Amino acid sequence: MRAFMRYFLSSETFEVDNAAIGAAYPAVLDKIRRKCALVGVVGLGYVGLPLSKVIAQAGFNVMGFDKDKAKISALRSGRSYVPSLSDQELAEIRPRFEPSESSEDLKLCDVIIICVPTPLADDRTPDQSSVVEATKLVSTLLREAQLIIAESTNYPGSTRAIIKPILEESGLAVGRDVFLAYSPEREDPGNGTYRTANIPKIISGVDEYSLHLVGELYSRVMDSVVKVSSLETAEAAKLLENTFRSVNISLVNELKIFFGKLNIDMWEVIEAAKTKPFGFVPFYPGPGIGGHCIPVDPIYLSWHARNVHRPLGIVEAADTINRAMPRLIVDKAMAAVSSRLLKLNRRPRALVIGIAYKPNIPDVRESSALAIIDLLKGHCDRVSFHDPLVPELLAEGDTIRSVALDVHTVADFDLVIICTDHDVVDLKVLEQADAIIVDTRNAITRRNLNCKHLVKA
Template sequence: MTDPHEALGHAICTRSATIGIIGLGYIGLPLALASARVGFRVLGFDVNPERVARINAGEPVIALLDTDAMRSALDGGCFRATGDMARLGEADAILICVPTPLTRQREPDLTYVQATAADIARSLRPGQLVVLESTTWPGTTQEVLKPALEATGLRSGTDFFLAYSPEREDPGNAIHTLAATPKVIGGDGPVALALAEALYGQIVARTVPVSSTGTAEAVKLTENIFRAVNIALVNELKVVYDAMGIDVWEVIEAAATKPFGFMPFQPGPGLGGHCIPIDPFYLTWKAREFDVATRFIELAGEVNRHMPHHVIERLARTLDSRFGRALRGAPIMMLGMAYKRNVDDVRESPALKLMELLEERGAVVHFHDPYVPEIPPTRDYPHLTGRRSQQLDVSLLEDCAAVLIVTDHDAMDYGRVVAHARLVVDTRNACARAGLTGDHIVKC
């Protein structure tokens, strides 16, 4: 009788395996298409029936996603989305790409991972590979996912195989695509590691095996903590240098000419996205179990969380000093709601906090974002749901007390903004990059 791992390994190497991907968002859907592109049959699972229907209809659901490739995969029969979790038993390999947010108390919320584990357990069978891709604290795969699956009576490493491989998706990055980015993999035992390497080796250019699932989980956190800490550093330097009359963006550009020992990071109005604002707190939470302080990481988080408040205070002071006007009753145009340039993703976007703070101060807020026609439901800002993007009309620009550049999309007409706005508060150095100057442009 063939061992479960031998049959699975053969199916993976011949690309006859069926891949199940749970969570068809910014991580799962590109992964599903990359898997289908190399010849695997892919079942995509999502709890949102509207999203499932739109995907199966070939409709674009994520900005910059290759919708033609999705339609081709659908038409070719190698990809299908479903909300029927009972079909998880059809998959030979199950890749988990569900959200791992924070609670309001800034503690890990593994609700989606736990619910997914329960879904998988109901149809788990011998010979399946299960891989967690969602960002989480070191130990989650072993301490949360494995016990939930072994409660079925099946054993990891013997009946089914368990691994962790952190996602490294960068939406909108045309150079470092999913297929071109090395994949870190940690397995629950050597057989699971070999199977996961074999699977991802069909999809990406290079795999990077590490000694354990916990190590792989730590790799993901380290990557994003590195970014969070360095962004906090330049955000703090921005405040310091601004007080000295020094342009922090000019400083960083000049420092970046050093060919060794320096890596440029850009300041902004705060952190956004599904990783950098969240991941550091997964480690700080877990570190408390070992009575270890994470002062450096927590300080960085404090600096970054304060940036929206700094922006609002700078805007208020500038309105008062230049026009003798308070924020209360002032019409403000925000440019950009997405958390980063050229994407439609508003998760953890500092723009949401900025809009909330402005309205708490009594401002009348409009926004324009070519990628976000309407603010979608969010966990922390449900009261902003449904706000719609306004056209960047000259009359609206002239009527506003100030324009606040929050997200520096390439599609923005910064020339029109600078030509017609009374005051431009630029948190991204977008005007300077576009070659635009003026006494009414304030970098923040």
């Protein structure tokens, strides 16, 4: 007769067949429940570092691994490089958080969480090299009784098709000797209301044992946990979240152009529409899309759909519209400034305000402002930028530094494009400017400013 062990989870009873599962499952479960499991986090960027913080704050010891030695050096010296973790917060968790560049330390970990980037390659296909590299590294160090959690965004089926086989190259069986879960990251840099711990955490497992283990861990770390039935459901949920945003941003961007032809202010249209208390969610136009999710996640979804011969027309159209916005903004700006430059017999000088991909953060990943700067270079004698959160930018091997924003500086430019309106940027100085002001964020109107030559774009 087989022996069964009965485990009681938050609201359910879970029976384990000891003969089938062996000793690995209860060993990991016991360590998680007693908070003596050592948690390893692979990748200490915008996702991995905040996640390390909340796990350490929950009472677990955390080993943070990153191959970037500069990051490890900064953390060891008490300096954080991501806005969502202050130096003070880093100091508070240091008794439970140990940064390391030595992959050998992962052997000590009972739980290993993979938080590496999944960007797009140059040909705009998914670049999964970091996930593959990290998983291969983990596989070479794998031992019995470990839980592996993937957090990196990927297409539905990728955890099962890519990560699981690599882990099993170790000779250990996933679901018996080691366990595999997927829990998509949901970080929103700069969001002061929703931070890592209070964002509902979606969890899934390759089998019921893996699901229960990841549930036991994150129920002790996060405010709420959302269990789904499969790895694929969790992967799809993450892509849906950001594809939803991409499609709706493309809609308002396209309507902004159309309504502009009719002399209708899109921003006023949105303010009127959002008074409807049901059935409408406001999205806002801008110079394009940016960040680590919205420009990337829909492409993972549409790429996978094409591979299975089910192209997603709406998703692909949204990407086309959003990627076209920087050029449309520049074309509108050049048309607005061209007539006055005929008198000067030279090309314009342009200033871009705000190059981060959204307000109040220093993150320039996939920022549309970078595309606008590149396009302006083909039309202008000089292109500068002002961003107090991004003091310098490396472009084509050269370091470009943010210029001051004052009356004297602005007077030297013929064209000013507002791409990102950080709260700390005082745009009032633009009221005295004789330059063409192209506002892609409705910032001038929202701040009740009065500019002589304002163009809404």
